[in-house]
Amino acid sequence: MAHVVLKDLVKTYGSFKAVNEVSLTVNDGEFVALVGPSGCGKTTTLNLVAGLTSVTSGDIFIGDQVVNDLDPKDRDIAMVFQNYALYPQKSVYMNLAFPLQMRKLRKDEIDRKVKDAARVLDMTHLLERKPRELSGGQQQRVALGRALVRDPAVFLMDEPLSNLDAKLRVQMRSEIKRFHQDLKATIIYVTHDQLEAVTMADKMAVMNGGYLQQYDTPAQVFAHPVNMFVASFVGSPAMSLIPLEASTANGNTVLTSAEGWSLALSPRNMRKVESASTRKIVLGARHSTIKLHKSAVPGSVPAKAYTVEPTGDVTFVQAFLSGAIVNISVSPDVAVKPDEQIWLEFDQERVHLFDSETEMALKAE
Amino acid sequence: MSIAAETAPRGQPRRGRRIDGWRWGGRIFLVFMLLYTALPMVWMLSTSIKSGFAAMQFPPQLWPDQPTLAAYQKLLDPQNSVGQDFLRFFWNSLIVSTATTVLSVIVAVPAAYAFSRFRFPGRNFLFFAVLLRNMFPAVIFLVPLFILMRAIGLVNTHGSLVLTYLTFGLPLAIWLLKGFYDNIPVQLEQAARIDGATRFQAFVLIVMPLSTPGIIATAIYSFIGAWNEYIYAYTFLSKNEQLTLPVGIQRFFSENTTDFPGLMAASFMMSVPVVVLFLLLQRYFVRALTEGAVKH
Ligand SMILES: Nc1ncnc2c1ncn2[C@@H]1O[C@H](COP(=O)(O)OP(=O)(O)O)[C@@H](O)[C@H]1O
Ligand SMILES: [Mg+2]
Secondary structure, three states: OOOEEEEEEEEEEOOEEEEEEEEEEEOOOOEEEEEOOOOOOHHHHHHHHHOOOOOOEEEEEEOOEEOOOOOHHHOOEEEEOOOOOOOOOOOHHHHHHHHHHHOOOOHHHHHHHHHHHHHHOOOHHHOOOOHHHOOHHHHHHHHHHHHHOOOOOEEEEEOOOOOOOHHHHHHHHHHHHHHHHHHOOEEEEEEOOHHHHHHHOOEEEEEEOOEEEEEEOHHHHHHOOOEHHHHHHOOOOOOEEEEEEEEEEOOEEEEEOOOOOEEEOOHHHHHHHHOOOOOEEEEEEOHHHEEEEOOOOOOOEEEEEEEEEEOOOOEEEEEEEOOEEEEEEEOOOOOOOOOOEEEEEEOOOOOEEEEOOOOEEOOOO | OHHHHHHHHHHOHHHHHHHHHHHHHHHHHHHHHHHHHHHHHHHHHHHHOOOHHHHHOOOOOOOOOOOOOHHHHHHOOOOOHHHHHHHHHHHHHHHHHHHHHHHHHHHHHHHHHHHHHOOOOOHHHHHHHHHHHHHOOHHHHHHHHHHHHHHOOOOOOHHHHHHHHHHHHHHHHHHHHHHHHHOOOHHHHHHHHHOOOOHHHHHHHHHHHHOHHHHHHHHHHHHHHHHHOOHHHHHHOOOHHHOOHHHHHHHHHHOOOOOHHHHHHHHHHHHHHHHHHHHHHHHHHHHHHHHHHHOO
16 A cells, blocks of 8 residues: 655646646545546546546656656556446456456466455356446446455545446445455545545545645535535535625624625624625525524524425425525424525524635634 | 337327338338349359350240359369469459458558547548548549559559558548447556556457457458459559459450350359358448447
């Protein structure tokens, strides 16, 4: 196993920058998820690490070695592809054996390792089949098996679960996590699904538009998103972002809505708002931190219910507030009807405040 | 499936009948086309086993009273001059067609792969330049190529034909194979390279085997083109011992105008390699033409 360091990594296609000055360190044995919307440069970043794409500028270290100019075969990595990329003409056995054959291992050694891997992944009975005779989930396992049969320094995975159905995805999620714990493997895992990143990874690197937005533990990213993009990308339903305007009355800073109401702030939040370069502030709140009231209570603001989605455990309500849509979760016994007038109360300790121009989270010095 | 089968007849009898009308029209048309293509071949075969006298008989017999293999014996007999010529032409054709096929595959496979996988300056221009040749009828190039071949001293060599046939066959071969490579996910090669293969090994060990149907189709196509070609072979070669089958048969039998069974027997034997090749490999040929076209 080895650590991986990306330093000011840039990849351009013509004048288009697919990856922009990305720097991050993946420690030995760490599971890092590279997460972001489609087209944000995740695959490109992974391919740079794999050596499938040439670096425009910057450095990639695997272990303590700069690998920029090494062929993929010399980087001691294994990769699991979104479409599995199993060799269609080879049996499962030969698919697993291929990386070992390429490394010129002895036949009996290959046989032993292939059978070990097959046993670990519980697919000994599939060894003679061709990939097209396997279900999606089985193909996924073979792809995983082909990666782990070689015991590489780093595992790279590009959306390995996104072609599976929802149930299998949840199951494989825990299996891969388990596999990471057992092997103490260094894993870079690409996904567009923030839930996968949050549930599986030690750290998540959120990307957007080729830029690394935030790199931290899922808990930190969830609790302290650095900007509006990360705030709305991580968490489901998404964090609600409500555009408001700061104004000061009687020495107290409040946030006012174009709808006429205003929201009082805690002293700490006041300091945050005062530090902004603009008076246009965006208030962010996660669904679970907003209280829904059927009548006005002190500190609450008026909103209008829009959709109501009971899911059994909780009911998700969407409401219009100051021109934005707000997600709220309530207990199933709260009866709300669409178009009903409701009042929302924000938890001052858990709201997020953003500068609407820089879109960065505001800090209280 | 079963649900559809149960409900369809009740709901739409009229529509079913109209479709049947079309289907029968299509079948009749196909039968007509089949007769149109197959009858001359039947005629060729039947004439080839007639005696010279029976071949000239009127009204003609579809099947001879006294079938004979005399024409075939004569053609395949290395002791007599007719047989010697025929066998030599056959051999010449085999050499030229095989050389064309082998070279065509050797050039088309890497060329198609490069057009499919790599982005390089002038890629589109080159690709269409390759196809440009096919926009003109072959005879247009007859005189220029003859002059060119004379200038480089290739007139009266089989090399002149091989070169010419390559320029005819390669564009389609490259086009067809490129479609094939386009449909092979690039991740397969990437996986192979990560698994320890060099770029070249990834191509040879993983991609090439997957494109076998395409390569076989390309080979058949080149072979048939070269095997049947007449005009260039007629123009570029003048020495009797070099002639290929199409020219040889024509020239030889214009001197023996009455030997129709001999002519038909030679024609039949000329078609044997192509038919055998096609029958053996048609599975791949069909797969090449359909897979290259549609698969994701
Ligand atoms: N070979 C290429 N040539 C040009 N643009 C590319 C190439 N590969 C990727 N891109 C562009 O780079 C961006 C990032 O792509 P990618 O890394 O595949 O995104 P994702 O985060 O969905 O994996 C996309 O806008 C894509 O169109
Ligand atoms: Mg991707």
